[in-house]
Amino acid sequence: MNSQPKYIIVGAGLAGLTCAYELLKRGEKDFLILESRDRVxxxxxxxxxxxxxxxxxxxxxxxxxxxxxxxxxxxFPQYSQGQSILVYSSMAPAHHFENDPSATPASRITDGTSALIKALADQLTDHITLNTKVASVHEVQGKLKVATNQGNYSSDKMVITVPPLIATIIHYEPALPAAVVTAMENTHTWMSNAIKLGMTFRKPFWRDSGLSGMIIGQNGPVTELYDHSNAEDSKYALMGFVNEALRDFSEEDRKRRILDYLSKHLGQEVLEYLSYEVKDWSEDWHTSCESIKSFYMSPQYGDPVFHETYLDNTLIFSGAETSPTYGGYMDGAIHSGMIAASKLTD
Ligand SMILES: Cc1cc2nc3c(=O)[nH]c(=O)nc-3n(C[C@H](O)[C@H](O)[C@H](O)COP(=O)(O)OP(=O)(O)OC[C@H]3O[C@@H](n4cnc5c(N)ncnc54)[C@H](O)[C@@H]3O)c2cc1C
Structure with a gap:
């Protein structure tokens, strides 16, 4: 890999990969993506x-x-046929309701959202360096010197797609303006506090009881649950969000509470799962850090300071939380990656 590319993109998430893909479309090949994880x-x-x-x-x-x-x-559309369950109190019986048939269901990506990432990354294999955590960026006479755990790089320009709060860990020289640092510190990383649950099954047994698989309720151990079977309807699964109140419980205790709750609402077949997995994003330092906050409504994203360039016009901020539209979401990540590619080349 060339350690002195024209452009460095920090982060191989959706924003970084989109930015790189847009560069390729413009005929630009002299760039490198540095990614701290061992995966894109x-x-x-x-x-x-x-x-x-x-x-x-x-x-x-x-x-x-x-x-x-x-x-x-x-x-393909999110499966939503049958009755859904609302658990609004731990004391009152659960409420069953029909989903509005006129409402357009949300869409999912066939083979999982990572299929989108794979399609982008497949075009960028020669440009991605994994296990490379950027520690500092030093601007000297319009050029950037970049220090990582895997050695040093230099480039003309850099795009940082790391979530702003996590990007405060990187050392910048000269220092970024105080307003930028404050905005970075105050930008919650969307979903960095989420705990996701995924379970696979031999059969979609909940459908046999006329249920959609959707359970909503803030008081239980699982706050949201959905049918997560595949597009071909040949592999069956439930996926949802675990109540953050269970974060500090032992894994065993958490699992027992989750299974008790789900079998109460969906039936004992829940216990016949093929696989059970929980991912707590707050424990993943590539996304989260000590100062996570519990935001479930989308906070205000796209602070105008992220739309300026810094370090003598060499440093550009990108990523879902910087997007002027649909901040925090995939759509925002893509939009921000496109904007960054334009700023690099236009
Ligand atoms: C549980 C959960 C559920 C979600 N659900 C939805 C949904 O249903 N719909 C939706 O639209 N969006 C959803 N999102 C949000 C969506 O995932 C994000 O908007 C999008 O993936 C962000 O992409 P990004 O490239 O901006 O950031 P990221 O994906 O965070 O990419 C940043 C990259 O930078 C890397 N990195 C960090 N520090 C360094 C460093 N120092 N050096 C090098 N690399 C570094 C990270 O490893 C990471 O790969 C969800 C997110 C989560 C966690």
Whole structure:
């Protein structure tokens, strides 16, 4: 790998890969992506058919739709037939309701959201360096010197797609303006506090009881659950969010509470799972850090300070949380990657 590329992109999540893909489309090949994890995708992670990171997108997420079309990625609607369950109190009986048949269900990516990441990364194999954590960026006379755990690099320009809060860990010289540092420190990393649960089954037994697999309720050990079977409807799964109140419970205790709760609402067949896995993103330092906060509504993203360039016009911020549209979401990540590629080349 060339340690002195024209451009360095920090982070091989959706924003970084999109930025690189856009550079390739413009005929630009002299760039490198430095990624701290041993895999690409960042907050997109499909394992054993389960999306432990991003899953859904809507009709208005036009950047996701366009990118999927361009890369030949298929999509399918979230399964929502049958009755869903609302658990609004631990004392009252659960409420069963029909989903609105006129509502457009959210979309999922066939073969899991990581299929989108794979399609991008397959075109960028010569440009991605894994296990490479950027520690510092030093601007000297319009050139950048970049120190990582794997050695030093230099480049003309750099795009940082690391979530702003995590990007505060990187040392910048000269120092970034105080307003930028404050904005970085105050930008919650979307979903960095989420705990996701995925379970696979031989059969979609809940459908036999006329259930959609959807359970909503803030008081139980699982706050949201959905049918997560594959597009071909040949592999069956449930996926959802674990109540953060269970974060500090032992794994064994947490699992017992989750299984008790799900078997109460969906039936004893829950206990016949083929696989059971929980991923707590707050324990993943590539995404999270000590100062995570519990935000479930999307906070205000795309602070204008992230739209400026820094270190003598060599440093550009990108990533879902910097996007002027749909901040925090995949659509925002793609949009921000496209903007960064334009800033590099235009
Ligand atoms: C549980 C969960 C559920 C979600 N659900 C949805 C959903 O349903 N729909 C939706 O639209 N969005 C969802 N999202 C959000 C979506 O995943 C993000 O918007 C998107 O993936 C962000 O991409 P990104 O490239 O901006 O950031 P990231 O994916 O965070 O990529 C940043 C990359 O930088 C790397 N990195 C960090 N520090 C360094 C360093 N110092 N040096 C080098 N590399 C570094 C990281 O390893 C990572 O790969 C969800 C996220 C999570 C976690």
């Amino acid at each position: 995708g960042g907050r997109i992670l499909t394992r054993n058919g389960i999306d432990f990171g991003a899953t859904w997108f809507q009709g208005h997420h036009q950047h996701v739709h366009r990118l999927c079309r361009e890369l030949g990625i298929a999509q």
